[in-house]
Amino acid sequence: MAERSFAREVEHLRLGAGDVFSGEAILAITKGLLQSGVAYVGGYQGSPISHLIDVLADAKDVLDELGVNFQSSANESTAAAMLSASVMYPVRGAVAWKSTVGTNVASDALSNLASGGVTGGAMVIVGEDYGEGSSIMQERSHAFAMKSQMWLLDPRPDHACIVDLIEKGFQLSEASNTPVMLQVRVRTCHMHGSFPCKDNVPPPLTVAQAQSNPKRDLGRIVLPPAAYEHEREKIAQRLPAAIDFVREHRLNEWFGPQEAPVGLILQGGMYNNVIRALQYLGLSDAYGNTQIPLYVMNVTYPMIDTEVAAFAEGKDAVLMIEEGQPEYLEQALHTVLGRRGIATRVRGKDVLPMAGDYTAQALLTGLQRFLEESAPRFLGNRPPVPDAAPVLAHPVVEKLKEVVPSRPPGLCTGCPERPIFAAMKMVEQDLGAHHIAADIGCHLFSILPPFNLGNTTMGYGLGPASAAAFGGKAEKRSIAVMGDGGFWHNGLTSGIGNAVYNKHDGVFLIVDNFYSSATGGQDILSSRAQNKDRATNNPIIDAVKGMGAKWVREVDRTYDVARMRDTLKEALTTEAEGPKIIIASSECMLNKQRRLKPLVARKIKNGERVVKERFGVDEDVCTGDHACIRLSGCPSLSVKQLDDPLRDDPVAAIDNSCVGCGNCGEVSEAVALCPSFYRADVVHNPTRWERTTNRWRMAAIRFLQRRRTMRRPLMEMA
Numbered sequence: 001m002a003e004r005s006f007a008r009e010v011e012h013l014r015l016g017a018g019d020v021f022s023g024e025a026i027l028a029i030t031k032g033l034l035q036s037g038v039a040y041v042g043g044y045q046g047s048p049i050s051h052l053i054d055v056l057a058d059a060k061d062v063l064d065e066l067g068v069n070f071q072s073s074a075n076e077s078t079a080a081a082m083l084s085a086s087v088m089y090p091v092r093g094a095v096a097w098k099s100t101v102g103t104n105v106a107s108d109a110l111s112n113l114a115s116g117g118v119t120g121g122a123m124v125i126v127g128e129d130y131g132e133g134s135s136i137m138q139e140r141s142h143a144f145a146m147k148s149q150m151w152l153l154d155p156r157p158d159h160a161c162i163v164d165l166i167e168k169g170f171q172l173s174e175a176s177n178t179p180v181m182l183q184v185r186v187r188t189c190h191m192h193g194s195f196p197c198k199d200n201v202p203p204p205l206t207v208a209q210a211q212s213n214p215k216r217d218l219g220r221i222v223l224p225p226a227a228y229e230h231e232r233e234k235i236a237q238r239l240p241a242a243i244d245f246v247r248e249h250r251l252n253e254w255f256g257p258q259e260a261p262v263g264l265i266l267q268g269g270m271y272n273n274v275i276r277a278l279q280y281l282g283l284s285d286a287y288g289n290t291q292i293p294l295y296v297m298n299v300t301y302p303m304i305d306t307e308v309a310a311f312a313e314g315k316d317a318v319l320m321i322e323e324g325q326p327e328y329l330e331q332a333l334h335t336v337l338g339r340r341g342i343a344t345r346v347r348g349k350d351v352l353p354m355a356g357d358y359t360a361q362a363l364l365t366g367l368q369r370f371l372e373e374s375a376p377r378f379l380g381n382r383p384p385v386p387d388a389a390p391v392l393a394h395p396v397v398e399k400l401k402e403v404v405p406s407r408p409p410g411l412c413t414g415c416p417e418r419p420i421f422a423a424m425k426m427v428e429q430d431l432g433a434h435h436i437a438a439d440i441g442c443h444l445f446s447i448l449p450p451f452n453l454g455n456t457t458m459g460y461g462l463g464p465a466s467a468a469a470f471g472g473k474a475e476k477r478s479i480a481v482m483g484d485g486g487f488w489h490n491g492l493t494s495g496i497g498n499a500v501y502n503k504h505d506g507v508f509l510i511v512d513n514f515y516s517s518a519t520g521g522q523d524i525l526s527s528r529a530q531n532k533d534r535a536t537n538n539p540i541i542d543a544v545k546g547m548g549a550k551w552v553r554e555v556d557r558t559y560d561v562a563r564m565r566d567t568l569k570e571a572l573t574t575e576a577e578g579p580k581i582i583i584a585s586s587e588c589m590l591n592k593q594r595r596l597k598p599l600v601a602r603k604i605k606n607g608e609r610v611v612k613e614r615f616g617v618d619e620d621v622c623t624g625d626h627a628c629i630r631l632s633g634c635p636s637l638s639v640k641q642l643d644d645p646l647r648d649d650p651v652a653a654i655d656n657s658c659v660g661c662g663n664c665g666e667v668s669e670a671v672a673l674c675p676s677f678y679r680a681d682v683v684h685n686p687t688r689w690e691r692t693t694n695r696w697r698m699a700a701i702r703f704l705q706r707r708r709t710m711r712r713p714l715m716e717m718a
């Protein structure tokens with residue numbers, strides 16, 4: 001069950017010549033693949049291209065009609081290895097994943113692919129997740145493209161440009177016998193636009209046909225002496241062929257006047273923000289009619305020497321706009337101009353930020369400084385430039401920074417992982433702190449308040465592996481945490497298998513919430529849903545026992561905090577040798593609500609009886625110490641001030657976002673906090689008997705309330 005369904009939108013993929021596509025860029029990319037005659041597609045989900053995998057899954061009928069094979073890959077390495085089909089056979093293939101973490105995982109396969117080269121077009125679509133909105137380390141795909149000599153496309157954020165570059169990218173791959181990478185940023189992926197369609201093209205050669213006619217070429221297999229020849233071939237044949245293709249098909253673009261004392265050279269993905277910054281300076285309109293010459297590099301590797309030299313020739317200065325660091329393109333530009341004796345001054349990271357997201361504001365500041373120093377006449381009649389600095393420096397804003405608490409990201413309301421970490425905090429109180437190796441996924445939020453658990457995180461599914469150094473006998477055992485998504489990604493072998501083999505004396509906690517929740521709620525091997533296209537319902541416990549694990553415990557309802565606490569304590573204190581594995585299972589609440597809410601709403605609308613559980617706090621019983629909030633951290637747990645003048649402290653309160661998971665009450669009971677929590681059943685469309693008994697109950701309550709009021713002593717004022 002994916003985070004978002006594209007079941008209706010995928011019908012737009014059937015549009016043909018003469019039609020105009022309008023929609024999200026993720027769908028436009030898929031349409032571009034189908035118009036290019038792709039024969040197979042694979043990939044691993046992850047922001048910002050999770051939805052691309054979801055689109056492909058929802059478009060199965062369209063892909064089947066065209067004879068396109070789609071696989072939702074187990075991880076990025078699996079996806080990259082798929083491209084081997086294009087090595088010997090003239091079939092076009094594409095895979096997608098989140099970069100750079102996905103590229104790191106896929107690096108072994110990609111290095112072999114780039115070395116041997118391809119016969120059919122091979123494309124890797126990477127979701128460039130860089131900048132303040134990124135959830136990963138700040139690295140770029142550019143370095144990998146340079147290292148392995150794969151051509152890197154960075155399309156201008158425009159639907160027509162992206163779709164055209166996909167088609168040209170396959171042609172470039174085939175013309176140079178080299179796989180290509182196409183990177184799309186977060187904003188680009190979810191951008192809406194339109195483009196004129198072409199007919200979808202069935203693959204001239206399907207993978208089934210290729211499979212029936214096997215081919216073999218020792219020169220394409222990475223094994224000496226061929227591997228040494230591949231290195232020479234990259235420089236002598238593939239690179240010149242790629243440069244010729246890019247130049248002949250004008251994949252890079254020129255905008256603005258031909259003659260000017262200065263110019264801007266920029267990555268294609270930076271185009272929209274550059275235009276917005278120029279618009280603020282009065283040097284462009286919103287449609288890209290710029291007064292400053294632009295050379296837009298839709299192909300950022302290889303750099304086309306003759307094009308950048310021609311653009312820079314005769315100018316006093318050019319500004320290289322390159323997001324991220326190191327400044328690969330700026331260094332290359334210096335080399336190109338220096339070897340040709342071109343005296344044009346190159347500016348770049350000296351006026352623009354060395355690192356960080358190149359927002360319109362960041363570009364505005366850099367462009368203004370560049371023009372003030374190199375061509376001030378362009379700024380003669382500039383309009384007022386928006387500047388947030390005075391507002392941000394206002395004393396009131398500064399004071400707010402001191403009193404407004406930070407809001408770190410956290411687990412969703414009702415998340416089944418919250419009680420796991422509440423139990424870990426209880427165990428910590430009894431047994432002291434332990435080294436905790438964290439992992440990538442929702443559970444990584446446990447490193448933040450209120451839990452503050454976790455010492456390191458090294459990669460998706462690498463939580464157990466990152467605790468390997470702590471596997472020997474010690475006074476305290478280490479704890480490693482990973483999710484079910486990371487488990488199937490690579491944790492089964494690199495973590496559990498490694499621990500079993502080395503008799504690792506630590507605790508491994510596998511958080512099983514039935515989905516790959518952190519990447520959008522896609523089904524995985526252990527998902528408990530019935531998926532007509534995938535083999536689900538493969539229990540994690542069978543897999544770990546199959547790897548040879550002996551001490552295995554399964555808690556099939558994580559909200560049972562007391563049981564979670566006791567199981568963790570047993571794992572940390574048992575005399576048993578070897579890895580101690582706990583599988584803590586409960587369905588992801590976000591996906592559960594997505595699944596159940598439409599069903600419940602339909603039942604209520606149809607007049608069926610539905611009972612909803614709600615939880616609350618008895619204000620008269622609550623002492624206001626807020627220990628329940630500190631141990632739970634649920635967003636629905638808040639505080640409220642009472643009108644009672646004798647009670648200064650606000651009491652705990654549960655707001656309307658509560659989903660009735662019961663965790664707050666379970667935590668309170670497990671640590672004997674207080675009995676102030678109560679559960680109420682809200683009945684929709686009650687039966688006649690329920691309505692009658694409810695009237696009796698309310699009548700009795702009103703009678704007792706009146707009697708209590710009458711018996712209350714009255715204090716007369718003198």
